[in-house]
Amino acid sequence: MRNSLRPWLAVLGVALLPAAAFAQSPAAAAEPAPQQWTHLDPKTNNVMGISTDRTYAELLKGRTAAPVVVAVIDSGVDTTHADLKRVLWHNPKEIPGNGKDDDGNGYVDDIYGWNFLGGKDGRNVDADTYEETRLVARLKPLYEGKTRSSLPKAKQAEYDLYQRVKKDYERKLKEDNESLTQLTDMSGKIDFLAGQLRQLLQVSRVDTAALRKLPSADKQMEQLRDAMYGYLLATGAPDLETAVEEMQKATESTKRRVDYSLNLAFNPRADIVKDDENNVAQRNYGNPDVHGPDPLHGTHVSGIIAADRRNNLGVLGVADAPVRIMAVRAVPDGDEHDKDVANAIRYAVDNGATVINMSFGKYYSPQRKEVEDAIRYAGSKGVLLVHAAGNESNNIDQIDHFPAAVAEGAKTTYPNVLTVGASASKNDEKLAADFSNYGKRVDVFAPGVAIYNTLPGSKYGNESGTSMAAPTVAGVAAVLKSYFPQLQAAELKRIIMQSAEPVHTKVQQPGEEKKLVDFATLSNTGGVVNLYRAVQLAQQATAGKGAATGASAAGK
Numbered sequence: 001m002r003n004s005l006r007p008w009l010a011v012l013g014v015a016l017l018p019a020a021a022f023a024q025s026p027a028a029a030a031e032p033a034p035q036q037w038t039h040l041d042p043k044t045n046n047v048m049g050i051s052t053d054r055t056y057a058e059l060l061k062g063r064t065a066a067p068v069v070v071a072v073i074d075s076g077v078d079t080t081h082a083d084l085k086r087v088l089w090h091n092p093k094e095i096p097g098n099g100k101d102d103d104g105n106g107y108v109d110d111i112y113g114w115n116f117l118g119g120k121d122g123r124n125v126d127a128d129t130y131e132e133t134r135l136v137a138r139l140k141p142l143y144e145g146k147t148r149s150s151l152p153k154a155k156q157a158e159y160d161l162y163q164r165v166k167k168d169y170e171r172k173l174k175e176d177n178e179s180l181t182q183l184t185d186m187s188g189k190i191d192f193l194a195g196q197l198r199q200l201l202q203v204s205r206v207d208t209a210a211l212r213k214l215p216s217a218d219k220q221m222e223q224l225r226d227a228m229y230g231y232l233l234a235t236g237a238p239d240l241e242t243a244v245e246e247m248q249k250a251t252e253s254t255k256r257r258v259d260y261s262l263n264l265a266f267n268p269r270a271d272i273v274k275d276d277e278n279n280v281a282q283r284n285y286g287n288p289d290v291h292g293p294d295p296l297h298g299t300h301v302s303g304i305i306a307a308d309r310r311n312n313l314g315v316l317g318v319a320d321a322p323v324r325i326m327a328v329r330a331v332p333d334g335d336e337h338d339k340d341v342a343n344a345i346r347y348a349v350d351n352g353a354t355v356i357n358m359s360f361g362k363y364y365s366p367q368r369k370e371v372e373d374a375i376r377y378a379g380s381k382g383v384l385l386v387h388a389a390g391n392e393s394n395n396i397d398q399i400d401h402f403p404a405a406v407a408e409g410a411k412t413t414y415p416n417v418l419t420v421g422a423s424a425s426k427n428d429e430k431l432a433a434d435f436s437n438y439g440k441r442v443d444v445f446a447p448g449v450a451i452y453n454t455l456p457g458s459k460y461g462n463e464s465g466t467s468m469a470a471p472t473v474a475g476v477a478a479v480l481k482s483y484f485p486q487l488q489a490a491e492l493k494r495i496i497m498q499s500a501e502p503v504h505t506k507v508q509q510p511g512e513e514k515k516l517v518d519f520a521t522l523s524n525t526g527g528v529v530n531l532y533r534a535v536q537l538a539q540q541a542t543a544g545k546g547a548a549t550g551a552s553a554a555g556k
Contacts, residue, residue, distance in 0.1 A: 076292030303454030318475025393511025422448025
């Protein structure tokens with residue numbers, strides 16, 4: 001999933017303004033939400049969580065759960081993480097490391113899942129291009145310098161596509177170059193201020209407690225204190241040093257996009273994967289390395305869904321055992337390829353997943369039909385796909401975000417696809433995450449701001465995005481499927497949507513800080529998903545139908 005720089009740049013710009021720019025003083029400012037606020041209850045805890053803790057304590061205690069496999073199509077997963085290693089899916093028919101396709105599914109040694117971004121020699125794609133970059137690179141030699149009227153009618157639609165994608169490509173290149181300059185400048189300023197404050201306060205790290213020690217009698221110091229305090233609250237960083245580290249990471253990430261994702265000459269797939277990318281029927285390529293070069297995103301997503309709830313370590317996932325995570329690597333540092341997405345969906349379905357999390361997306365889809373066919377295939381097998389709405393503050397009723405919630409030419413959304421926007425912890429004007437895409441094609445919102453969960457190397461940390469909101473909902477779906485196994489994809493979608501009761505708080509429209517709208521208008525349901533309510537609805541839906549419990553053939 002692409003990361004929006006808008007929230008960071010807005011915060012960074014404000015951080016250097018006088019204290020008057022902040023609406024709240026340090027004394028009046030709200031404290032950050034609890035670390036794992038997503039599991040709390042809106043009414044009991046006054047936090048816009050999904051009521052996970054209450055659900056297990058009141059509705060699911062003593063009940064037997066059936067095995068469920070959730071596929072995570074992502075950048076990779078750290079299979080050695082202390083909070084994930086016990087909840088990973090293992091292919092029961094595959095013998096590790098023998099170089100044979102023991103189960104005959106077409107994939108050799110796929111113990112934890114499969115990597116569609118790898119080569120037979122063990123190498124893996126890391127950075128890759130945006131879809132806009134790939135399209136411009138392919139179409140520029142055909143249409144640059146030509147006029148529409150000079151082309152045969154059969155080529156005019158492709159010419160129009162080139163004009164659109166060229167404009168988007170040039171805009172992104174300009175924005176990222178400008179962002180790189182801004183981030184470099186701002187991180188330097190904050191780093192300098194942090195160093196000065198450490199020396200003045202005689203502390204090793206400048207957190208909110210240290211900032212309170214600044215002399216309030218000095219007007220300049222008071223303004224600096226309030227600005228830095230407000231900055232820490234806005235970013236969610238525990239101290240200025242951590243904020244600087246995050247900015248430096250953002251700077252490096254932006255530079256990588258300029259150097260690789262927007263580089264018309266860059267094509268790592270041709271050298272590493274060596275598949276025929278235009279052959280959408282080709283399935284058996286890649287390698288079994290589901291970790292990949294950088295599994296941060298997929299590791300965090302996996303933890304949100306099902307981090308071990310029984311090992312007394314780290315964090316808690318939404319879903320408890322016996323839910324298992326299947327790792328399917330198909331998302332590089334750049335845009336995913338349609339062919340890989342389609343194959344990843346089919347692999348997950350064919351190997352027993354009943355819920356698939358898809359925390360990725362893009363704005364062009366040249367092989368859209370192949371992805372649509374895979375979505376319909378998943379639907380025919382009763383598999384629910386949970387898709388992140390995107391992080392660009394766009395109305396996706398007006399701008400397609402792929403995989404799209406609606407098939408090309410159709411009027412209604414897929415019955416087995418749930419699209420998820422990102423919400424924050426407080427029921428105030430910032431409830432809708434500033435970066436979140438929105439619109440009636442967004443089915444529900446879910447927690448996606450400052451989500452604390454698993455990171456590679458058995459570490460933990462905060463990440464924000466609709467990429468975090470989607471696995472929260474995938475976790476809810478896994479709980480429902482585990483305790484009510486007879487529910488099929490369309491029923492799971494209906495129950496999850498009905499659990500999101502409309503919230504009518506006036507909120508900032510994503511991307512429009514000064515425009516307040518009714519939160520209920522930003523999605524189809526107008527609400528934030530709630531596990532407690534979803535389980536109640538599932539109980540009602542299955543009452544009298546012999547709600548089955550116990551083991552199923554999903555595997556461990």
